[in-house]
Amino acid sequence: MAGLIVTEITDADIGAVVDLWTRCGLIRPWNDPVADIAFARSVDNTAILIGRLDGAVAASVMVGHDGHRGTVYYVSVDPARQRSGTGRAIMTAAEDWLKARGIWKLNLMVRADNTAVVDFYRTIGYDTEERVTMAKWIDPARKPAS
Numbered sequence: 001m002a003g004l005i006v007t008e009i010t011d012a013d014i015g016a017v018v019d020l021w022t023r024c025g026l027i028r029p030w031n032d033p034v035a036d037i038a039f040a041r042s043v044d045n046t047a048i049l050i051g052r053l054d055g056a057v058a059a060s061v062m063v064g065h066d067g068h069r070g071t072v073y074y075v076s077v078d079p080a081r082q083r084s085g086t087g088r089a090i091m092t093a094a095e096d097w098l099k100a101r102g103i104w105k106l107n108l109m110v111r112a113d114n115t116a117v118v119d120f121y122r123t124i125g126y127d128t129e130e131r132v133t134m135a136k137w138i139d140p141a142r143k144p145a146s
Contacts, residue, residue: 009048016057059090070098
């Protein structure tokens with residue numbers, strides 16, 4: 001999208017990014033967004049990219065890799081800017097960040113009932129792959145109540 005200026009997050013951006021994630025419904029009780037941002041910023045294989053329009057934070061993505069494949073989290077676009085190309089632009093920035101590090105594939109997870117987001121990813125070239133995603137809470141204290 002023309003005009004989207006993408007940079008890595010700074011200390012001054014944290015409040016605006018947490019607000020964006022909140023407005024986009026991405027915050028979960030078991031994930032402290034400020035702690036997630038701090039952790040992502042503490043390692044070399046992860047970045048939080050933000051996209052600004054007219055000086056305001058309009059989009060963000062947490063992107064990282066394990067040395068083999070990339071992953072994105074907290075992909076967000078200001079609700080007033082959705083369906084404008086901003087989501088495509090922030091995902092392109094994440095893909096470019098991975099390519100610059102020699103990563104050739106990006107995996108992402110979407111909740112099965114979030115069909116609008118699944119449809120968005122399909123429009124920008126993502127395919128569904130048949131996999132079983134498994135998880136184990138290695139810190140039981142952080143596991144959400146069922």
